[in-house]
Amino acid sequence: MKARRDVYQAIADPTRRAIIHIIADEPQNITSIAERFDMSQQAISLHVKILTDCGLVVIKQQGRDRFCKAELSKLSEVAEWIDQYRLHWESRLDKLEKYVAKLKKERYGKTKK
Amino acid sequence: MEKQKSNTADRELLLTRILDAPIELVWEVWTKPEHIALWWGPDGFTNTIEEMDVQPDGEWSLVMHGPDGTDYKNKSIFKEIIPYKKIVYDHISGPRFLATIEFESRGNQTFISWHMLFESAEQFIQVVKTFKADEGLKQNIEKLNAYLKGVRIHK
Numbered sequence: 001m002k003a004r005r006d007v008y009q010a011i012a013d014p015t016r017r018a019i020i021h022i023i024a025d026e027p028q029n030i031t032s033i034a035e036r037f038d039m040s041q042q043a044i045s046l047h048v049k050i051l052t053d054c055g056l057v058v059i060k061q062q063g064r065d066r067f068c069k070a071e072l073s074k075l076s077e078v079a080e081w082i083d084q085y086r087l088h089w090e091s092r093l094d095k096l097e098k099y100v101a102k103l104k105k106e107r108y109g110k111t112k113k
Numbered sequence: 114m115e116k117q118k119s120n121t122a123d124r125e126l127l128l129t130r131i132l133d134a135p136i137e138l139v140w141e142v143w144t145k146p147e148h149i150a151l152w153w154g155p156d157g158f159t160n161t162i163e164e165m166d167v168q169p170d171g172e173w174s175l176v177m178h179g180p181d182g183t184d185y186k187n188k189s190i191f192k193e194i195i196p197y198k199k200i201v202y203d204h205i206s207g208p209r210f211l212a213t214i215e216f217e218s219r220g221n222q223t224f225i226s227w228h229m230l231f232e233s234a235e236q237f238i239q240v241v242k243t244f245k246a247d248e249g250l251k252q253n254i255e256k257l258n259a260y261l262k263g264v265r266i267h268k
Contacts, residue, residue, distance in 0.1 A: 008238050008239075008241070008242040011234075011238060012234075012235050012238050012239070013235070014234070014235075017123075017234070078238070078241065081241045081242070081244065081245045082241050084244065084245070084248065085126070085240070085241050085244045086126055086128070088155065088244065089126060089128055089227070089229075090128060091155065091156060092153075092154065092155060093128055093130050093225075093227065095152045095153075095154075095156070096132070096142070096143075096152050097130065097132055097133075098152075099142060099148070099151060099152035100132050100133075100134045100138060100139055100142055101133060101134065103134075103138060103142060103148075104133070104134045104138060107138070
């Protein structure tokens with residue numbers, strides 16, 4: 001089995017993120033995507049291949065051209081986990097807040113607000 | 114691609130909060146090891162502070178003890194310390210990030226902003242992915258615990 005493909009792997013590379021950015025507005029073929037980069041069309045094709053394996057890009061055949069279309073809904077999976085990670089840090093701030101409140105009560109008593 | 118390089122939005126987290134305590138107290142709780150040991154880390158964790166030298170280039174080493182007995186070593190270097198204003202530290206054990214905590218007095222309350230900047234978007238994605246894996250693992254352990262409880266009851 002080949003390396004596991006997932007959305008995280010798809011966006012873990014700056015070129016792949018740039019490709020998604022380029023085709024987010026409208027589908028484009030490999031040639032016009034490759035023109036935007038300082039690398040060979042083969043290299044771009046490989047990145048597009050990884051993106052399709054990860055489900056972030058769908059290839060549509062139109063005549064002789066193959067258009068790459070971005071599947072942006074897949075990205076929400078990452079956004080969801082970034083939110084979870086943020087909540088993890090928020091809960092650590094909750095702990096700080098509780099601790100400070102407890103200490104304040106001990107030092108200044110209950111009446112002082 | 115160039116315009117994305119100067120942008121840090123894809124590798125940072127910013128949290129803000131107003132704490133209902135004067136800034137002196139919040140600063141003390143953040144900078145004294147005997148206090149930080151009591152509130153640092155995720156829920157259910159305890160901490161051992163090995164070193165906490167709150168000054169520029171000062172070392173900060175602590176071990177977080179997870180509820181399941183796993184130890185997590187953390188090492189950071191303080192970069193900037195402005196009393197009652199700002200703490201910057203470089204978390205040098207993985208995942209690497211630069212944290213900037215700013216304090217601002219608001220009467221009897223304190224506004225705190227907590228910014229974490231990861232080295233690269235790749236690193237940040239890796240952290241989120243690892244976190245996702247850990248959360249999955251945690252849920253599995255919870256499931257296993259629930260399962261074992263059930264088994265015990267039926268005995």
